[in-house]
Amino acid sequence: MKEKACKDCHMISLGNICPNCKSTNLSNDWTGLIILLDVENSEIAKKINAKSSGKYAIRVR
Helix, strand or coil, X not given: CCCEEECCCCEEECCCCCCCCCCCCEECCEXXXXXXXXXHHCHHHXXXXXXXXXXXXXXXX
């Protein structure tokens, strides 16, 4: 099963529904990877508005 990235929040998941924002607007066409472990103390998480730990795509088409 191929990983998909949410077009709304950029979180990467295996399912057909984003576990972060519950959107079904997912894409197989994404590039770049950010892995967030601690979103509360991460400057990158603040920059991309990530609310939960996980894998995020940098660009989703």
